[in-house]
Amino acid sequence: MARITIDPVTRVGGHLRIEADVAAGEVLDAWSSGTMFRGLEAILRGRDARDAWMIADRVCGTCTGVHALASVRAVEDALGISIPDNARLVRNILAATLAVRDHIVRFYLAQLPDWVDATVALGADPTAASSLARSLGDWPQSSPAYFSGVRDRLAAASGSGQAGPFATSFPGHPGYQLPPELSLVLLAHAIEALDWQRDFMRIHTLLGGRDPHPQSYLVGGVSLTPPWGGPPARRAGEHPQLPDRNTPSAMSDEGLALIDDLIARAQTFISWVLMPDVLQLAEAYSDWGKVGVGAASYLTFGDYPGSAVEAGKLFLPRGRILGGNLASLSEMNDTSVAESVAASWYADDDGAEPRRPVNGRTDPAYSGPALPLATLEGAAKYSWLKAPRYNGQPMEVGPLARMAVAYADGQVDVRAAMNAALTKLGLEPAALFSTMGRTLARTVETRVMAKQAGAWLTQLKGNLAKGDLALVDGGHWDPGSWPATAEGSSLGEGPRGAVGHWVAIQDGVVRDYQIVDATTWNASPRDANGARGPLEQALLGTPVSDPGQPLEILRTVHSFDPCVACAVHTFNPRSGGAIEIRVNYTETSR
């Protein structure tokens, strides 16, 4: 038996270490360790509650805006503020476009290097690559000269230094099965994706003022304003008004048209580039539809609230799927969420009893092996991540969980897109519960959300055209109008899965704050019962052809798209005694 250590696990956010015991060509046991802790609670406590979202957003710059949105919703929940419909639409568009961008970039930059050997791609025949690309779709960048140029560019880069994410993890590894031409097409698309996302994210710069870390949220709505509708009425003694100069442009006709265009181009890119690429990959590596199953239980908080007319119905529903059974959808109640620190580097004088987030504690106390760390073998505690559990059970979160729940719930768009993909591959839905299935579900979600972002934009334009110009409810802005104490929460979704924020406000400032984040669920260590986290479980049985080149382990790890920067539990209540935050949550009351 050999112990394999991968540290740093690259192509993830934050810092992740994986250790695995390998024998007879497969993983016998695995340990997932988050190796970074920030302790941002010191900055959040005592802050103006209206500032909280800006600080919370710094939890993660990759899923930018996700934590800002969760935080601003939690504060609004505490204060009983409902936001204008236009603000809801802007927030939904920001969240959906972020998910689209994130999924595509992570597929091409983080996951693809596990499946494509760039050195093989250099041997491709550009003419054959061109024919292949043209057979896959109508994407115009497909001439032999184009692929010849890409090949030369990659060759020059690898000949004069490093090619970053366009290089190869383990050159010549037998696990790479793609022919040279397909490899070259995929790498060409990876470079194009990098260029495409830069333009696409101008949506966030328009709607958020900048990107990453948008700066247009407000408790009560968003700071964007509709365009000033023409020259103002003249008043005696007034200096000249300049109605068209310096007025915010994102909500203007030009701004909305640009966003519309960028979303349309994203839809084209997904249909003609991303979708064919993922299907090719899933076909070539069909055996990876059986590897990396993991917990087989899935949890989503659901997200994207609908309009008042739709009674706030979530576009992606919340719920649970247990044991991979898509025929049965279980309800989700956040009072069943609790976190264990049995294997985490935190002190808890209450013993190993898991704590609900509202009573959570975070007392960092490194108790791992002496530094530098050689191995975690034998260490009872081995991660900065806590272990969130639902009714004591590990749950996988993320695109696969969202798509599985939406599929089981009969969500029309998800069903259609998912069935189309599965039919093309000749697969049953059960194949989704695997390493390749996670990538497939992520791709299906990308397609669904890009389409829906366009639908929300159409609604937004319709509202503005009707003269509904409200984007913020400023009625609760003054903290003097707030109750002396208030508590609230937000349960939603980021690209990587369920995101929960809990806030307690006292005299206008944040008294306590708690976050349970997506990758905390997936990459969590063992809990008090010794149950492995979903990522650890998924690694069991993963084949490893060469322990010196653990390519297969990286494939399953990256299928979760871990982002450990946000998973490390960052905020905690410090109020001494445990506080009770009431969470009365129903689907329609966000």
Added chain:
Amino acid sequence: MVDDGLYAALVRRGMTRRTFLKFSTAMAAALALPATYAPRIAEAVASAPRLPVIWLRGQDCGGETEAFLRAADPTAASLLLDLLSVEYHETLMAPAGADAELLRTNAMERYPNGYLAVVEGSIPTGAGGAYCLVGGRPFVDIVREVCDGALATIAVGACAFDGGAPGAGGGATDARSVRDVTSGGGAYIALPGCPLNVDNLAATIVHYLTLGEWPATDGRGRPLFAYGPLIHNECERRPHFEFGEFVQAWGDEGAQKGWCLYKMGCKGPEAFGNCATQQFAQSTSWPIHAGHGCIGCTMPNFWDAMSPFYRRLPSPVPFFPNVTADGVGTALVGGIGAVAAAHGVGMYARTRLTARAERRAAAAAAAAEADATQAAATTPAGTTTLPRPEAIEPDAPAPSAPEREAPSTLTPNEPPPPRAGDDPEVR
């Protein structure tokens, strides 16, 4: 090593000379150099070999890496494949584990004092370094070793600049800045911001490739071309400040007309940066254009020093009370000149200032023309156009009088409530 430089690489991928010169011109603009510098930039960059880069991430959120991926001039793909050789960047590299670490140590050996060290995120020094481990080693050790042998160290983002969010309010992990934990080793450049504007990173690198030296910086390592201007001075809403036209409540008439956000807590009058002119994402927008005030994220300890973010600043231009906008400009120009002269590059600074003056004059001329057109369109002949009295009276800048707002639970001028770092009971 076969390497005939960026221009050849760009031509190979089908870039035209025209596009390349456009890039060079964009860089010259970002650096506030005269347009005549563009050919020189083109020439220098075209023949430069790829610069090796080791990019380290500590207590980060990934925001600087994400900003890097949105680079437009040159593009991120171009930086990765043509301009830089990214030897080590945990998010943007194929190899993992020991293989990845080997690339880092190999690069340090192969390019002694010849690689660029970029550091993102703060560096925790508490608990023996256990708050951030890479390859099982405390991150602080890796930062020291990499930066000490670097051609230059660039601290990107607020966290690497001064400890940022993990270090705010005292922090829980003894988070430090790059400068706190490194001593020697090459030039030091800081590009703060939360996140930084990637144009400034690209321009800093291009500056080095073109002129063979790093841009002139202030005492904290911030390049003056990017962190010299006062945001308030270059803000598109500045005229409304002068007219006493302020947003008074979110979504009000002033907000719709794009009036000044000073009363909503904008930190532009206290923050330095080129955000107003450079903007973000190919000059698509910036926070004030989206209707939200500046939070001063380029400034030291901004999480503590600039918050609460919606509290109105006590005086409009605290650094330079009682001076006009022009006076502020003069003071800044003098400051830049002095620092630049101290660096022995006065000539270069003067060129740059001339360029800026030219740009401003052109912009002013264009604005005046636009104003004239607008005035003709909206003001009937013979109408007297005076500022509205009520806009001037209560809102006029009163440099010494602290602002008072309606009583609330957050009294503006009281110190903020105690935070974790202040209370010995609270860890």
